[in-house]
């Protein structure tokens with residue numbers, strides 16, 4: 203099918219919820235994607251932080267095809283070897299003791315919210331409130347979009363579930379004032395990264411954690427985007443030495459297959475009883491076989507590689523601070539961003555990069571968000587920086 207036909211069918215039959223670029227990828231290899239005309243692009247989006255091993259990774263492809271030939275899905279009515287093996291890999295050596303597998307980030311967060319409610323229910327305590335931060339993003343189910351601290355996401359879906367309280371991100375005092383006796387948990391992102399990249403500072407996160415401990419509230423970290431190695435550690439909270447009660451991960455976990463996880467420790471890890479939660483497709487053999495490859499690679503050298511490449515990337519990006527219209531370079535590991543001031547539109551820059559064969563994600567009109575596969579080469583980072591420099595230089599601003 204050519205692009206015109208694909209667009210015609212999509213626009214006719216798919217609900218109108220996505221703002222799509224005028225492009226369709228048909229194949230990928232390494233860190234490159236190829237469109238319907240055969241044009242090659244170096245990928246600094248990785249399917250929004252998902253395709254962490256790039257494309258056509260031989261180990262991932264083999265594990266998926268071998269598993270597909272063996273057994274794709276049997277349901278959670280039965281034990282599942284690939285699921286059991288993945289859970290051991292994910293939990294062993296961490297602070298966590300039990301986990302649940304889901305299919306998306308929103309579902310993992312939804313599960314975390316339910317887990318907190320069940321935990322206090324078991325203790326006979328009325329603590330239904332979860333505090334989240336303004337500007338956060340936690341998903342698009344009714345509960346997770348209510349948790350999301352962005353009014354534009356939830357206003358149109360009222361009435362909303364109750365039990366969520368939003369506070370300014372980074373303001374420890376606001377967090378302290380909001381932490382009343384009915385609060386069961388604080389849920390934060392280590393780095394807000396759905397649109398602009400906003401790392402929380404160390405004092406804020408450690409302070410939030412201490413507040414939870416002092417009030418016997420639970421501390422949840424949404425690491426849907428920052429987890430599974432993206433920042434150079436398995437979980438971004440490890441940079442701060444935190445010990446959350448619950449962490450949620452998704453995105454890169456399946457290397458492209460839909461799978462997410464909720465990891466918990468302490469009493470809350472044992473709060474669910476049979477029938478309290480579930481999902482038909484979650485943790486099926488195919489998704490778990492893929493995730494096992496990702497976790498094995500992370501544990502066998504890939505995390506160190508991400509950390510090194512991340513330092514290299516942020517070092518190279520720092521050069522762009524010399525441009526007056528660049529208002530900030532932010533990020534950690536292979537989650538980076540170039541923020542532009544009002545003089546230059548980010549969509550223009552992203553379109554120019556697309557012409558030059560580089561894929562980036564522009565958010566909020568002014569943030570060039572960069573989430574390359576973990577397999578990105580230093581030479582590809584150099585090439586990206588040269589192309590961005592050409593574009594910036596030619597703006598004559």
Ligand SMILES: Cc1ncc(COP(=O)(O)O)c(C=O)c1O
Nearest residue numbers: 306307308339340341396426427
């Ligand atoms: C921090 C965070 N939480 C939750 C989600 C929701 O994940 P999903 O789109 O897989 O439901 C996202 C998605 O971007 C995210 O970045």
